[in-house]
Amino acid sequence: DVKVTQSSRYxxxxxxxxxxxxxxxxxxxxxxxxxxxxxxxxxRLIYFSYDVKMKEKGDxxxxxxxxxxxxxxxxxxxxxxxxxQTSMYLCASxxxxxxxxxxxxxxxxxx
Amino acid sequence: QQQVKxxxxxxxxxxxxxxxINCAYENTAFDYFPWYQQFPGKGPALLIAIRPDVSExxxxxxxxxxxxxxxxxxxxxxxxxxxxxxTYFCAASMMASYDKVIFGPGTSLSVIP
Numbered sequence: 182d183v184k185v186t187q188s189s190r191y192x193x194x195x196x197x198x199x200x201x202x203x204x205x206x207x208x209x210x211x212x213x214x215x216x217x218x219x220x221x222x223x224x225r226l227i228y229f230s231y232d233v234k235m236k237e238k239g240d241x242x243x244x245x246x247x248x249x250x251x252x253x254x255x256x257x258x259x260x261x262x263x264x265x266q267t268s269m270y271l272c273a274s275x276x277x278x279x280x281x282x283x284x285x286x287x288x289x290x291x292x
Numbered sequence: 293q294q295q296v297k298x299x300x301x302x303x304x305x306x307x308x309x310x311x312x313i314n315c316a317y318e319n320t321a322f323d324y325f326p327w328y329q330q331f332p333g334k335g336p337a338l339l340i341a342i343r344p345d346v347s348e349x350x351x352x353x354x355x356x357x358x359x360x361x362x363x364x365x366x367x368x369x370x371x372x373x374x375x376x377x378x379t380y381f382c383a384a385s386m387m388a389s390y391d392k393v394i395f396g397p398g399t400s401l402s403v404i405p
Contacts, residue, residue: 185335202330212391213332214391221301221398222397223296223298223335223381223395223397223398224381224395225394225395226392226393229391229392231391239392240294249349271336273335275391277391278391280326280338281338281340281391281393282337283335283336283337284335285333285334286334286335
């Protein structure tokens with residue numbers, strides 16, 4: 182079974198802090214994704230990576246950056262957390278052209 | 293337009309009922325329409341998917357109906373069970389950018405015994 186793990190289930194940070202969300206997949210997938218999930222808005226793509234060190238902006242990249250130094254690991258970075266970044270963050274991975282497998286999510290609260 | 297619209301926002305049905313979730317899109321370049329199911333505390337998981345060259349697809353108790361001319365598609369759950377209680381997302385993508393999936397806002401389904 183594909184396994185996508187996220188470093189934390191719940192995280193509370195203060196405004197202005199630098200926040201790292203880590204995602205690891207164990208199926209040698211080329212693609213990895215970061216989404217945020219908000220009620221009534223569904224899942225919105227923040228960033229997408231199709232190879233090590235390669236990344237593409239999604240629909241809402243402002244305020245976020247990403248890092249993919251190894252194939253299995255994709256990190257989302259909030260350089261200076263703000264309260265409007267309080268959300269559920271979901272990581273996913275896939276082979277190109279195939280279904281995405283999601284992790285359990287990290288619920289981030291910025292106070 | 294990249295948006296995928298979805299209704300209703302929430303739905304409550306009795307066990308055995310047939311909940312129906314409707315979705316609509318504008319971009320005729322979309323050519324792959326998956327549905328994802330998400331249980332509380334879990335990430336979404338692919339439930340069933342359809343391409344526009346067919347009008348209906350069934351997998352077990354789940355059926356997708358697709359109306360290409362109306363740019364609408366829907367999910368029907370036959371003989372619904374309490375274990376089907378979850379949030380359902382319709383989505384769309386294009387072969388040209390196959391891995392970029394546009395999700396609808398989601399429908400929270402509760403099936404009561």
